[in-house]
Structure formats: structure tokens, C-alpha cells
Amino acid sequence: MWYIWDLSILLSALSLVIMLFLIARRVLQERRGRAQIDQRRQLHTALIAFTENRDREALKVVLLAVPAGVAINAGFEFISLLRGEEYDDVLAAFDECGLPALVGKQLENGNSAERMHAAEMLAALRSENAVASLLSALDRDRSREVRIAAAIALCDLGSLPPLDIALGKVGVAGQRSRRLIELFRRFPPARFEELRDHAARTDAIPFIRAAAIDALAHAAGFHFADFFARATGDQSPEVAAAALRALGLTGHAEAPAILASAMANGDWDVRAAAADAAGRLGLAGLAAPLSALMDDEAWTVRYAAANALRSFGQPGERLLRDIAASEVSRSQRTASLILAEGPAA
Amino acid sequence: MMSDWSHEIVLAASILSWFIIGAGLAQTTIYLLQLIIAAYALSRRPPVARSALLWHRYGDVAPPIALLVPAYNEEVNVVESVHSMLALEYPNFEVIVINDGSKDQTLQRLIEAFKLVKFRRPYEEALAHEPIRGLYSSPMTERLFVVDKENGGKADAQNAGINVCRAPLFCVIDGDSILEPDALMRAAQPFIDDPERTIAVGGTIRIANGSRIEAGRVREIHLSNRLLPLLQVVEYLRAFLMARLAWSRINTLMLVSGAFGMFRRTEVVAVGGFTKGSMGEDLDLVIKLHRHMRDAGRKYRIQFIPEPVCWTEAPETLGVLARQRTRWQRGALECFFRYRSMLFNPRYGRVGFLGFGHILVVDVLGPVAEVLGYILIPAFWLIGILSTEYLLAFTSLIFTYGVCVSVCSLVLEEAELQRFPRARDLAVLTAVAVIENFGYRQLNNFWRVKGWWQYLRGNQGWGEMTRTGLTGAKK
Numbered sequence: 086m087w088y089i090w091d092l093s094i095l096l097s098a099l100s101l102v103i104m105l106f107l108i109a110r111r112v113l114q115e116r117r118g119r120a121q122i123d124q125r126r127q128l129h130t131a132l133i134a135f136t137e138n139r140d141r142e143a144l145k146v147v148l149l150a151v152p153a154g155v156a157i158n159a160g161f162e163f164i165s166l167l168r169g170e171e172y173d174d175v176l177a178a179f180d181e182c183g184l185p186a187l188v189g190k191q192l193e194n195g196n197s198a199e200r201m202h203a204a205e206m207l208a209a210l211r212s213e214n215a216v217a218s219l220l221s222a223l224d225r226d227r228s229r230e231v232r233i234a235a236a237i238a239l240c241d242l243g244s245l246p247p248l249d250i251a252l253g254k255v256g257v258a259g260q261r262s263r264r265l266i267e268l269f270r271r272f273p274p275a276r277f278e279e280l281r282d283h284a285a286r287t288d289a290i291p292f293i294r295a296a297a298i299d300a301l302a303h304a305a306g307f308h309f310a311d312f313f314a315r316a317t318g319d320q321s322p323e324v325a326a327a328a329l330r331a332l333g334l335t336g337h338a339e340a341p342a343i344l345a346s347a348m349a350n351g352d353w354d355v356r357a358a359a360a361d362a363a364g365r366l367g368l369a370g371l372a373a374p375l376s377a378l379m380d381d382e383a384w385t386v387r388y389a390a391a392n393a394l395r396s397f398g399q400p401g402e403r404l405l406r407d408i409a410a411s412e413v414s415r416s417q418r419t420a421s422l423i424l425a426e427g428p429a430a
Numbered sequence: 431m432m433s434d435w436s437h438e439i440v441l442a443a444s445i446l447s448w449f450i451i452g453a454g455l456a457q458t459t460i461y462l463l464q465l466i467i468a469a470y471a472l473s474r475r476p477p478v479a480r481s482a483l484l485w486h487r488y489g490d491v492a493p494p495i496a497l498l499v500p501a502y503n504e505e506v507n508v509v510e511s512v513h514s515m516l517a518l519e520y521p522n523f524e525v526i527v528i529n530d531g532s533k534d535q536t537l538q539r540l541i542e543a544f545k546l547v548k549f550r551r552p553y554e555e556a557l558a559h560e561p562i563r564g565l566y567s568s569p570m571t572e573r574l575f576v577v578d579k580e581n582g583g584k585a586d587a588q589n590a591g592i593n594v595c596r597a598p599l600f601c602v603i604d605g606d607s608i609l610e611p612d613a614l615m616r617a618a619q620p621f622i623d624d625p626e627r628t629i630a631v632g633g634t635i636r637i638a639n640g641s642r643i644e645a646g647r648v649r650e651i652h653l654s655n656r657l658l659p660l661l662q663v664v665e666y667l668r669a670f671l672m673a674r675l676a677w678s679r680i681n682t683l684m685l686v687s688g689a690f691g692m693f694r695r696t697e698v699v700a701v702g703g704f705t706k707g708s709m710g711e712d713l714d715l716v717i718k719l720h721r722h723m724r725d726a727g728r729k730y731r732i733q734f735i736p737e738p739v740c741w742t743e744a745p746e747t748l749g750v751l752a753r754q755r756t757r758w759q760r761g762a763l764e765c766f767f768r769y770r771s772m773l774f775n776p777r778y779g780r781v782g783f784l785g786f787g788h789i790l791v792v793d794v795l796g797p798v799a800e801v802l803g804y805i806l807i808p809a810f811w812l813i814g815i816l817s818t819e820y821l822l823a824f825t826s827l828i829f830t831y832g833v834c835v836s837v838c839s840l841v842l843e844e845a846e847l848q849r850f851p852r853a854r855d856l857a858v859l860t861a862v863a864v865i866e867n868f869g870y871r872q873l874n875n876f877w878r879v880k881g882w883w884q885y886l887r888g889n890q891g892w893g894e895m896t897r898t899g900l901t902g903a904k905k
Contacts, residue, residue: 087819089455093826097834104837104860107844111853162482196476202483230623234487263491263622270490292626384554391552422552428567429548 124151125159132163136171141178148182157188161206176210185212192218197228204231208238216244223251229259233268240271248279252293260290269300277305281312287320294319295327302331310335317343322352329355333362341368348374353383360386364393372397372404379408379416387415391423443815447807451820453799454827456791461835464676465842471679472846477737481519481612488615488622494522495614495692496595500587501527501605505534509543511605514646516573520614524573527605528591531560531581540576544568551575553596557589557703565594584688585704585711592695592703601692608638608646608741609690616738617692620731627731629697629719632678632686633738634670636849637663639746648741653855658751660862661870662744667859668839671736671847678734682785684720686732688712690740697722697730710761717769720781736847752877759881760889762793797878800828804872829867836863 131147134140148156164175179185188210192203204222207215219242222235232255239245252260259265272280283289284297298316301309314337316328329347332340340362347359348371360378363371371393378390394401402424409420478484497515501508508527515525529537540546546566560582568574579590588602599621603609613633620628640654654660677683686693688711701718704711716732723730745751766789772778773786807824810816840856840863843849850856 087822089451089823090826090830093830093834097830097837100834100837100841101860101864103841104844104856107841108853108856108860111844111848111856115853165486197474198476198478201487202478205483205487261624261626263493263625264488266491384556388552388554419552422550425550426552427550429550429564 121152121155124155127151128156128159129163132160132175135175135178136167139174141174141181144175144178145182148178148184153184153187156182157184157191157206160184161209164209179210180212185210185215189214189218192222197231200226200228200231201234204234204238208241211242216242220244220246223254229256229262230264232256233259233262233264237264237268237271240268240273243273245276248276248283252283257290260293263296265293266296266300269297270304272300272304274305277301277309281309284316284324285312291321291323294321295323298324298327298331302334307335310337313337314339314343317347322350322355325350326352326354326358329358329362333358333365336366340366341370344368345371345374348378353381353386356381356386357383357389360389360393364389364396367397369397369400372401376404376408376416379419380414387419388423391419395423440815443806443810446802447810447816447820447824450799450803450807451823451827453791453795454803454824457796458827458831458835460788460791461672461831464672465835465838467676467679468672468839469842471675472736472842475735477847478616481615484612484615484619485519488619489521491622492521492615492618493599493621493625494524494597495520495618496591496597496600496695497523497525497614498588498591498595498600498602499525499527499605500530500584500591500602501532501536502530502581502584502587503532503534503536504605505532505536505539507606508536509539510646511608512540512544512574514608515603516571517611517646518609518614519611520618522597523614524575524595524597526575526577526591526595528577528579528587530579530583530587537576537578541566544570544574544576546576549575551594553594555593556699557593559586559590559593559706562590562594583706585706585708588688588711589703589706592698595695598695599692600695600698602688602690603740604689604742606743607635607689608643608648610739610741611647613690613738613740614692616735617690620733620735621692621694624731627729628733629694629723629730630686630716630732631692632674632683632734633690633692633740634736635666635687635689635742636739637666637744638741639744641741643741651849651851653850653858654744654746656746657862658746658748659744660858661866662751664836664840664859664863664866667843668836670734671843672835672839674734675736677785677788678732680780680784681731682780682788683732683734684716684781684785684789685713686716686734689742690738693719708761709757709764713761713765714768717765717772720785721769721772721778724778724781739849748873752880755874755877756881756884759793759797759878760885762789763882763885766790766794793878797875798882800875801879803828804875828871832867832871833864836866839863 135144313331375390405420549567560580563578566576639659640652642650775782811821
């Protein structure tokens with residue numbers, strides 16, 4: 086029993102000593118924090134002055150006089166406000182003061198939050214060694230969030246490795262992240278084919294394939310409509326639904342037949358996407374299958390179908406009113422609700 | 431004959447003492463384990479300091495969120511609270527205030543402040559709740575909807591909100607709480623990083639008593655100058671930063687606070703929403719989610735992340751605090767016994783063993799064993815049945831390990847998060863972390879045993895929660 090007592094005294098004494106040390110550290114940090122606020126102010130003043138007079142030497146003096154951490158963070162915040170020639174001039178001054186190299190070190194040695202931020206800063210600083218540092222992070226960093234940030238930064242710098250390789254380096258677990266949607270949205274048009282090829286791969290992760298289709302639909306439009314039409318028949322409901330949403334944006338000659346078939350799909354997400362696409366494309370010829378979908382077991386599908394009918398204008402509204410006036414059923418209730426939507430009388 | 435009896439009494443006292451000390455040891459071991467796991471979790475996922483960075487990083491891919499705010503007799507604060515919620519920094523969200531049959535002017539205040547008009551909005555009646563009297567929208571903002579319904583309690587109001595909302599994620603928050611402007615963005619992060627598996631995320635609840643609050647925002651963080659809120663600051667720190675972070679790391683988180691939690695709507699609807707009439711509706715929901723996902727054999731994550739902060743008002747009087755704590759205890763017992771088949775059930779893996787084991791040791795047995803210990807161990811020692819060794823072991827488990835655990839959670843906070851703005855605050859909290867073990871802890875356990883008693887007697891009342899209102903905090 087004695088060891089319980091002895092250990093407790095030791096542990097509580099130790100925790101108190103550590104806490105006292107942390108309090109002392111905080112006192113020092115408070116003093117340093119006040120100094121840093123002044124230094125940030127100095128740097129911002131110098132940067133504003135630089136955008137007016139372009140006196141690079143004066144800016145360098147201030148940059149070198151403040152601690153590296155202050156220079157990096159305040160500098161990054163400031164350049165996000167600049168564009169064009171001003172932006173390039175400030176970057177050149179940063180480069181001469183060695184800031185990108187410091188950010189590169191942060192990408193190697195910081196904690197995961199700092200490394201992620203460093204990857205983003207390197208993309209903005211566009212230094213000579215940025216691509217090499219980012220490729221190294223994509224290749225070796227132990228955090229998948231950092232690897233994704235590195236991939237996005239490389240994409241911004243136009244140096245992302247082939248997509249399959251980049252995604253392989255991000256790792257399987259990372260390929261569930263919605264951050265990859267952002268990566269795909271930043272893809273340069275010259276590499277859209279790569280996105281399409283990845284979206285077509287049946288062995289790839291459905292979430293990623295769906296994200297690639299969404300990105301293509303928004304960025305490339307009708308150019309990939311045939312591909313979207315084919316993908317609507319995909320085994321994966323997630324991919325099929327994404328392809329239907331894409332088709333709803335681009336349209337396609339075969340769209341009525343494709344959507345009618347998708348409305349009978351076993352997955353509610355696919356049926357809802359098909360109904361939604363029919364509404365977007367204004368395919369009034371699909372009124373009959375849409376009316377049938379208003380009796381669907383899933384509310385989302387019923388709602389999408391009713392909305393699609395409503396989007397057809399007067400013919401659709403007339404149909405909805407007919408359904409609403411019919412015998413009490415799921416369709417009747419859905420139609421009544423949709424017709425009543427809006428400010429109450 | 432007498433000597434036989436005394437031998438048996440000593441044996442019985444020793445067994446009882448061993449049970450009490452064993453329960454204390456189990457509890458202390460769990461706490462120390464949580465500390466280690468929480469420290470590891472924080473080191474693996476350091477916080478992002480600036481919210482502007484989060485917006486830059488996640489703004490384009492952030493999923494839509496519905497903020498559900500049940501309000502019952504909140505006429506004093508409701509307008510200011512809603513204003514502050516509408517000003518949150520998130521790209522795509524709607525605020526749904528559910529007026530749960532308030533007897534005061536809550537609805538009228540909202541109608542006047544936001545020029546609300548009756549509105550019809552189709553929604554799926556997926557969850558049962560008391561009838562809705564009307565839906566209101568505001569011409570001033572597209573983000574605000576008010577649901578006026580008959581009184582049915584907090585869980586019932588939340589279920590009505592879940593039915594009406596259209597976003598794939600919803601966030602529940604108490605009507606009298608204040609979210610930090612970036613709280614939604616931070617809480618949504620796991621849903622962005624791992625959207626397929628993440629089904630619920632909890633954030634930190636912090637105590638606002640003493641802080642300067644203006645226009646529904648915490649402008650300056652200060653500690654309260656009253657002891658009771660200070661004690662609760664340390665308590666909350668231990669509960670959130672240590673316990674929840676640790677269990678979240680190993681996917682065994684059993685509680686996402688009803689005062690601030692984000693959930694995926696589909697899964698919550700699949701488990702029937704919040705259980706109406708439950709004393710611990712938040713604990714109940716999370717247990718149901720665990721059970722549902724494990725029964726379905728699906729991979730999932732229920733996470734706690736420490737950075738998103740929701741400010742709340744802590745009770746400042748012993749009477750109100752006692753009612754709150756007995757209610758929490760009844761909630762924990764109710765959930766434990768309702769889902770007792772999950773305890774140590776291999777089908778539920780670590781949730782059954784660690785999660786339910788934790789509730790068993792800390793919430794079910796813990797208070798009873800500790801209160802028994804306060805009475806019996808010194809008594810046994812005084813009448814000479816028990817040696818000093820036992821007394822010291824018990825004392826160390828109650829007092830010195832308690833100091834260690836409380837101070838270590840403060841160490842964790844300061845080493846990784848540094849959310850208390852001044853060194854002076856840390857010094858005050860360190861002192862509070864020590865003294866809370868001498869009196870407050872014992873009082874708390876007494877309330878919990880009282881909660882046990884009320885549970886056994888079937889007392890289901892919530893008790894009056896008198897609040898001064900966060901706007902009444904330091905100005």
C-alpha cells in the first residue's frame with residue numbers, strides 16, 4: 086500500500102513543478118509577445134511603404150531585423166492582399182532575404198499544423214526550391230494532411246506529378262478527404278484528361294472518382310459529356326450519382342433515356358440525382374417517371390422529383406396540382422407540400 | 431465466540447476497504463491513461479492558431495451545416511444569441527431556432543427583431559415530436575428559420591429541428607451559449623478530412639463567467655472572481671481536454687455534449703434521433719450511434735477536437751450546481767442501464783469494454799465507492815480495524831492523485847493550446863486545481879450519490895436551472 090502513497094506524492098509534486106515552469110515560461114512569452122506585436126507593426130509599415138516607393142533595400146533592412154517567424158507569418162498575410170507587379174516585387178525582396186528557405190525548413194521540421202501552413206506559403210512564395218521541397222513533402226511527410234497540402238501547392242505551381250502517382254503518395258486513407266475536391270478544382274485544363282482517366286478507373290476509390298467527375302463538370306463542361314453519360318451506368322452509386330449531376334450541368338443527347346433508366350436505380354442517391362438532373366435540364370418529357378418517383382420510399386427522392394416537376398413551369402405545376410388533388414398517398418402529400426412551399430398566405 | 435465475530439468483522443472491513451481502494455485505483459488508472467493518450471493526441475494534431483487560415487484552406491469544400499438552437503423561455507438572450515450565430519464565420523449554414531412552447535415572449539422577440547413571417551417548408555417527418563405550430567423565415571436573412579412548436583423538452587425540440595433542416599450536417603447548441611466565430615469551421619474539419627467515416631464531432635465547452643461579453647461575443651477572456659465557477663473551469667478542462675480527447679483518439683468517445691456537437695443527419699435519423707425524456711439525451715444519442723454503426727459493421731469516427739469553443743454560463747450557486755450534477759448523474763445511470771447489454775459485449779469491441787467500462791467505474795461505481803470510503807475508511811482506522819497503510823492509500827487516491835490529474839490537465843492545456851490569456855490566470859487555476867480536491871470533489875460525489883438515489887426512486891425531474899444570462903457577465 087505504501088507505494089500508492091509514495092507514487093501519488095511524487096506524481097503530484099512533479100505535476101506542480103512542471104506547471105510552475107510553464108507559468109514562468111508564459112511570463113516570458115507575454116513579454117516576447119508584446120515585442121512581436123511591435124515588430125509585426127514595423128514590418129507591415131515597411132511593406133506598405135514598399136508598395137509605394139519600391140525601396141527594396143529599406144524593406145530588406147526591416148525584414149532582416151525582425152525574427153524569422155514574424156517575417157514569415159506577417160509577410161504571408163500581406164502578400165495575400167497583393168496582385169501583379171507589386172506581388173512579384175515583394176516576393177523578390179522576400180527571396181533575397183532568404184524567407185522561402187526558412188519556410189522550407191518549417192516544412193521539414195515544424196509540427197503538422199506548421200508543415201501544412203508552410204506548404205501553402207511555399208506555393209504563394211514561388212521560390213526556386215519550392216517545388217523540390219514540396220515534392221519531398223508529398224513523398225515523405227508522415228501526415229496525410231500535409232501531403233495533401235503539398236499536392237495542392239504543387240498543383241498551384243504547375244508541378245504536380247501524374248495524378249495516379251500523386252494520389253498514391255497521398256495514400257489510401259487520404260483519398261477520403263474533401264480537400265482532394267479542391268485539388269481537382271485547381272487542375273489546369275491541359276490536364277483534364279488525366280482527371281477523366283482517373284474517374285474512369287473502376288479500381289480507384291469511388292469518392293475520388295466522384296470528386297473528379299464533379300470537378301470536370303464544373304470546369305470543363307460539355308467537353309466531357311460523353312464520358313459523363315457512360316459513367317452514369319457505373320457500378321458505384323456514388324460515381325453514378327456524380328455523373329448524373331454532371332449530366333444535369335452539361336446536358337447530352339441521350340440524357341432523357343439515361344435519366345429515365347437511372348430513376349429506376351436501386352440506390353436512392355442515384356434516383357435523386359437523376360430527378361434533379363431532369364429538373365435542371367428541363368426535360369418535361371420525363372414527367373411520367375418523375376410523377377412515379379413522387380411515391381418513392383426516400384423523402385430526398387420524392388422532394389427532388391417534385392422540385393423537378395415544379396421547375397418545368399406551368400405543365401409541371403398543373404401535374405403537381407392534379408396529384409395533390411388526388412387520393413391521399415405519399416405522392417399526394419409530397420405534391421401538396423411542394424405546392425405550399427413559400428410564404429404562408 | 432466474540433473473537434470469531436471480530437475476526438469476521440475485520441475480514442469484512444478489509445474486503446470493503448479493498449473494494450473502495452480498488453475502485454479508486456481503477457478510476458485513477460483510467461485518468462492517468464487518459465492523460466497519456468490525450469497528450470499523444472494533442473502532439474499528433476497540433477491546433478491551427480489562425481481562423482483566417484482555416485477559411486482559406488477549407489472554405490471552398492466546407493459542407494452545409496444547420497445550426498439547431500432549442501429555446502425555451504429564452505426571451506432575455508434569444509435575439510442577441512441569434513445575432514451572434516448569424517455572424518458566425520462559415521460559408522454555408524442556416525440557423526434553425528426551435529421555440530419549444532415557451533411560456534414567455536421568446537417567439538415574439540424573434541418575430542419583432544427579425545421581422546419573421548410565416549413560411550411553409552416541406553420536410554420529412556423522419557422523427558417523432560410534438561406538433562409544429564408554424565415555421566417562420568426572415569426577409570432580413572435567408573439563413574434564419576424559426577420553428578414554433580408545442581412544448582416537448584429539449585430532445586423533442588432538437589428532433590423537430592432535425593426534421594426541418596436540409597443540410598447533411600447539423601450542429602446542436604444551447605440557446606444561451608455562445609459559439610466562437612470560427613467554431614463551425616473548426617468543428618467541420620473532421621467532416622472534411624474524413625467525410626465518409628466521421629458521423630459526430632464534439633468541441634470544447636468553456637465557462638464564460640467573468641469574461642467580457644458584448645453583442646453575443648466573448649470579447650475578453652477573464653476568470654471569474656467567484657470560487658464555484660473557477661472550480662468548474664478546472665473540472666471542464668479535465669473532462670474535455672483529458673477524457674474526451676483521449677477516448678476520441680481511440681474512437682471510444684461516449685459523449686458529445688448537447689451544448690455543442692455536430693452530427694451527420696442521416697445517421698442520427700437512422701437511430702431515431704434524440705431520445706425524448708432522457709436525462710442525458712446527448713450521451714444516449716452517442717451510445718445509439720456507436721451501437722448502430724457497430725451492428726451494421728460500418729467503419730466510423732466519433733471525434734472530439736479541442737479547438738472549437740462554445741462558451742456557456744456555469745452555475746454560481748451550490749443549489750443550482752447540485753441540481754445540475756444530480757441530473758447528469760441520473761442521465762449517466764439511465765443510459766448505462768438502458769444499454770447495459772453493450773457492457774463488456776465483444777460485439778461492441780472497445781466501446782463495450784473501454785467506453786462502458788469507463789462509465790461503470792467512473793459514473794456507476796465511482797461515486798458510491800468514494801462516498802463509502804469517506805465514511806468507512808477513517809472509521810475503520812479509528813476503531814483499529816484497518817492499518818494506517820490503508821488510510822494513506824485511500825487518502826492518496828482521493829487527494830494527491832486528484833491534484834496530479836487536475837494539474838496535469840492544466841499542463842496539457844498550457845503546453846499545447848494556451849487558451850488562458852495571462853500567466854496570472856494559470857497561477858490562479860493551478861491553485862484551484864489543488865484546492866478542488868479538498869471539499870469540492872467530496873461535495874460533487876455527494877451530489878452524484880444523491881443522483882443515484884433519485885434514479886433509484888425514479889425521479890425524472892430536470893430541476894430549475896436558474897441562469898443570470900451570459901449578457902450579465904462582466905461588461
